Amino acid sequence: MKLKDFLLSSIVSLVIVSCAREVRSAETHVAVKTQANPVVELAKSQISTAKKSGTFVSGEHTTQGTVSITTKNGKSFLELEKSFKTSNSGPDLVVILHRSDNVIGSTKPPSYPLKKGDYIILGRLQKFSGAQTYAIPNNINLAEYKSAVIWCRKFNATFGAAKLSNS
Numbered sequence: 666m667k668l669k670d671f672l673l674s675s676i677v678s679l680v681i682v683s684c685a686r687e688v689r690s691a692e693t694h695v696a697v698k699t700q701a702n703p704v705v706e707l708a709k710s711q712i713s714t715a716k717k718s719g720t721f722v723s724g725e726h727t728t729q730g731t732v733s734i735t736t737k738n739g740k741s742f743l744e745l746e747k748s749f750k751t752s753n754s755g756p757d758l759v760v761i762l763h764r765s766d767n768v769i770g771s772t773k774p775p776s777y778p779l780k781k782g783d784y785i786i787l788g789r790l791q792k793f794s795g796a797q798t799y800a801i802p803n804n805i806n807l808a809e810y811k812s813a814v815i816w817c818r819k820f821n822a823t824f825g826a827a828k829l830s831n832s
Contacts (some may be wrong), residue, residue: 679699679709681777686746688731704744707812714735714736714806715733715734715735715832716733716734716735716736716741716828716831716832717733717734717807717829717830717831717832718731718732718733718734718830718832719729719731719732719733719812719827719829719830720732720767720827720829721749721751721813721814721815721825721826721827722813722825722826722827722828723769723824723825724768724769724772724774724776724822724823724824724825724826725774725775725776725777725817725822725823725824726751726752726755726822726824726825727750727751727752727825728750728751728752728753728756728815728824728826729748729749729750729825730745730747730748730749730750731745731746731748731749731827732744732745732746732749732827732829733746733832734801734829735806740800740801740803741800741801741803741805741807742798742799742800742801743760743762743787743798743799743801743813744796744797744798744799745760745795745796745797745798745799745810746796747796749792749794749795749796749797750793750794750795751793751794751815751824751825752793752824753793755790755817755819755820755822756817756819756820756825757789757817757818757819757820758789758790758816758817758818758824759786759787759788759789759790759791759815759816759817759818760786760787760790760799760813760814760815760816761784761785761786761787761813761814761816762784762787762790762801762805762810762812762813762814763779763781763783763784763810763811763812763813763826764783764784764809764812764815764820765783765811765812766811766812766828766829767812767828768812768814768823768826769823769825769826771797772823776820776821776822776823777822777826778821778822778823779814779816779821779823784810785802785805785810786815786818787799787800787801788800790815810829811828811829812826812827812828812829813826813827813829814826815825
């Protein structure tokens with residue numbers, strides 16, 4: 666009787682251990698598959714190319730840093746780099762694209778006022794310094810705009826402008 670019990674428990678143990686190994690190897694295989702796909706998707710979504718870039722020149726207030734126009738997944742963005750900094754004196758600062766390649770040189774000091782129709786507003790300035798991104802609407806022909814500008818809408822004052830050149 667003891668031999669029969671021993672053989673039966675040995676067979677049951679062998680079956681349990683074999684099943685557990687198969688489950689573990691199947692789980693490992695599934696885990697590897699689910700981890701591989703998000704990495705590929707993440708890499709695809711982070712592909713970006715710079716089209717144009719420039720360095721800010723001060724207008725009415727000190728403005729410095731670099732700006733670039735990039736494309737990610739078919740959408741265009743204006744990106745102020747982490748070196749960007751402007752004055753916090755404006756009550757209504759916006760980021761715009763302007764048709765002129767020399768905004769500061771083609772306008773009059775001290776405020777360097779802009780004419781309607783020469784620019785498109787991308788959005789309110791998010792912060793006075795550091796990296797920030799602004800979406801460019803798909804219907805905008807970027808070839809028509811040659812500068813990025815920080816502009817006070819309320820007082821029509823240009824804080825700074827950057828001529829955009831091909832990267």
